Amino acid sequence: MxxxxxxxxxxxxxxxxxxxxSALGSGKRPTLAKVCGDLPELTAQLEQSPAGIVVVDIDPAPRRALVELGPIVGRFSDTRFVVLSRELQSDLLLEAMQIGARHFLVKASIGADLTDVLRRLMPTGRTRTGGHGSLITVFSAGGGCGVTTLAINLANELGLEVSSPALVVDMDCAYGAVGSCLGLSGQYGLTDVLDHHGQIDEELVISTALVYSPSxxxxxxxxxxNYSDPAPLHYDRLESALEAFRSAYYHTVIDAARVGMDVAAGLASASDATLLVFQLNVKELTTARALLEALTRxxxxxxxxxxxxxRYRRRGRTIEMAEAQNALGRPITPICSDFFTALRSINYGQPLAQTAPRSPLRRELQGLASRLVNSHAKGARANRP
Structure with missing residues (x-):
């Protein structure tokens, strides 16, 4: 096999x-190697010859099947498991995720979706970046300062810059702003990575993330x-997840607009760069200074x-840039105020590279992305033996 x-x-x-x-009968990857009649036969087969992917029909007794499948998933942690059932029930989906299944597929969609699901889950046998990808965390010093729009577009520009997809991670448990801005929803997300019982690796991250575009x-x-009842984020394995992000993607942008200080400090300590986003007013400048001091402490x-x-305006400012830089004790990177261009991007659910490719706002974010890519490349060269 x-x-x-x-x-x-x-x-x-x-x-x-x-x-x-029929779905796997095209002769292309992936191919069906063997059909096992039950879970004991599967266990014997895996003991004899490891498999990359196992598809399990949990009908007609799905709850009992998931209970019996759980120990097998834990034992063969290098194998990715997909479960099939006639209906997608929320309690069954939750139980499947808890035992470590990578995907829950309704049988009616086998013909249309199974091949794509399995191709995403197939082991690559290597890491994408060798663990040397960059992490960029974005914090907000005030509600409505545009941090999610910045995070999305920065990640997209980083992907375009290196001709390889970048990952944007949404840690907003209240609204799911990244998904809302891009018109995305799905069965799996960050919770499934952090709560995964087995090894958190690049394959788990890649198979859980949604592909918005090639970049x-x-x-x-x-x-x-699940907007009506979002699951809490547990951070016990955050460090392992961050390392998996590095291995899976050349650049990862974390939208951490609403996290506690302990989590914020952990993210910033692990990141190659931490962006502290604010608007140039007294309230947000004060908050930015407090957050900067808390992180450095x-x-x-x-x-x-x-x-x-x-949203920096060169005219009509109440606070001058020099005053703000003096207050923070750090240079400040300005991103221009281009409200209607940003709003159009949000309304269309598309990055600026698609809705306003020649806009001043997009050019400034391109410049920021290039700056971060060059900084990471210099750091990587400096760390070479």
């Missing part, structure tokens, strides 16, 4: 077997997965923190 490309199917129902066989992937917040290097004055 081809362990890298082959798929094991666990099913007794002839109709399900036919549907999966931008998105890891949804709990609010974008917790050991975050001041030189890694980049204050960003968003």
């Amino acid at each position: 081809d362990g890298a490309n082959g798929v094991l199917l666990v099913a007794k129902d002839p109709e399900t077997v036919r549907a999966v066989t 931008l992937h998105v890891l949804l917040s709990p609010a974008s997965v 917790r050991g975050v290097p001041a030189e890694s923190i980049m204050p960003v004055a968003n």
